[in-house]
Amino acid sequence: MTSTVSMQWVKDHLSCFDMIPVDSRFLSGQPEAGRAAYEAGHLPGAVYFDLEKDLSLPISPHGGRHPLPVPEELALKLGAAGIGPETRVVVYDDQDGANACRLWWLLRYYGHRHVVVMEQGYRAWVEAGYEVDTAVPEREPQRFTPRLQPGWVADREEVMTKRLVPNAVVIDSREPARYAGLTEPIDKIAGHIPGAVNHYWKDGLDAAGSWKDREGQRARFAGIPLDREIIVYCGSGVTACPNVLALKEAGFPHVKLYPGSWSDWISYPDSPIAAGEEPNGEWEEAGA
Numbered sequence: 001m002t003s004t005v006s007m008q009w010v011k012d013h014l015s016c017f018d019m020i021p022v023d024s025r026f027l028s029g030q031p032e033a034g035r036a037a038y039e040a041g042h043l044p045g046a047v048y049f050d051l052e053k054d055l056s057l058p059i060s061p062h063g064g065r066h067p068l069p070v071p072e073e074l075a076l077k078l079g080a081a082g083i084g085p086e087t088r089v090v091v092y093d094d095q096d097g098a099n100a101c102r103l104w105w106l107l108r109y110y111g112h113r114h115v116v117v118m119e120q121g122y123r124a125w126v127e128a129g130y131e132v133d134t135a136v137p138e139r140e141p142q143r144f145t146p147r148l149q150p151g152w153v154a155d156r157e158e159v160m161t162k163r164l165v166p167n168a169v170v171i172d173s174r175e176p177a178r179y180a181g182l183t184e185p186i187d188k189i190a191g192h193i194p195g196a197v198n199h200y201w202k203d204g205l206d207a208a209g210s211w212k213d214r215e216g217q218r219a220r221f222a223g224i225p226l227d228r229e230i231i232v233y234c235g236s237g238v239t240a241c242p243n244v245l246a247l248k249e250a251g252f253p254h255v256k257l258y259p260g261s262w263s264d265w266i267s268y269p270d271s272p273i274a275a276g277e278e279p280n281g282e283w284e285e286a287g288a
Helices: 007-013 033-040 071-080 098-109 122-127 156-162 214-220 240-250 261-265
Strands: 019-023 088-092 115-118 168-172 229-233 255-257
Touching: 007 088, 088 098, 098 115, 098 240, 156 168, 156 229, 156 261, 168 240, 214 240, 229 240, 229 261, 240 255
Parallel strands: 019 088, 088 115, 168 229, 229 255
Antiparallel strands: none
16 A cells, blocks of 8 residues: 555546545744645645644654644644645645654554645645645545554653664754764754664655655665564654655554654653764574
8 A cells, every 4th residue: 555646636636526635834943834825825735734733733842843632632733724634635745754754653543544744745746737726625524533553653661772772773864964963954963762773754755756665665775674663753753654664665564653753752862862873784693
C-alpha cells in the first residue's frame, strides 16, 4: 500500500464521496500564514488543520517544540471535519510534504490506514491549472476513535536504550550541518544523539519535488537491513515524518518516530550529546 499519490490521481478522485482532502500548509515563524493561504484558495472540498493549533500541544518543559496532541482532542476535530473510520484522507501542503506527513503519521499512529500524501503540493496544483476553491466545506460530523499503534512511536527512554544496541538504528533527519553541530538556528544546543546516523529528509524527494519510488528510497538507506528496528527524529518531530514515510515505502517494517526529537532530548540535562560526523556504516544481518 503506497502512502503517496499523484496530483492527477487526486484530481480524478475529488468527486468520491468518501475522500476528504486536508490542507496542512504552515510556515514556521508565521503562525497565521497557513490559515490565510487556505482561505485564499485550496483544493475543492479541502478542510484545514494547523500544525500548532491542531496537530501539536503548546510547548512545555519537555516534549519538544511540537508536542503530540491529546488523541481524544484531535479525534474530536477530525470527526467534526467529517473524517471517520472509513474516510479516505489525502493530505497536502506547500512545504515539500513535511507538514502533510505529520498528519499522515498521526493518523497512522491512531490506527487509520486510509491516508495518503499528495505529491508536490498546492503550488504545483495551481501551476498545473487544476481547480481551486475558497469555500469552507460543511461536512457531516463523524465519530473518529483513535486506536493507538505503539509500534509507530518511541519515547526518550527507548531512544536512550536503543541507540546502544546493535539491532537498532537511530536516524537524524535534519540538515547535515545541524546534525554535525556546525550550526543550530532553532534549538538552544547543537549536535545530535550519540550513535545516530544522518539521512536528510529532503533527500527523499526528486528534482520535481515528488517522492522517489521504492527503489530510490531503498537506495538512500542502503546498508541497513530491512529487519532492523529504526527510530527517526529531527528537530521537533515534524520533518522526521517524511523519513518515516520514506522508510515505510522502502519496505522497512519496524519504524518509529521519536516525536519530541532533538528539542525534547536537550530538555533533559542528562542527555548525552555528540557533534561531528558518524559513519553511516554497514549493519550485519540479525543472527549473523
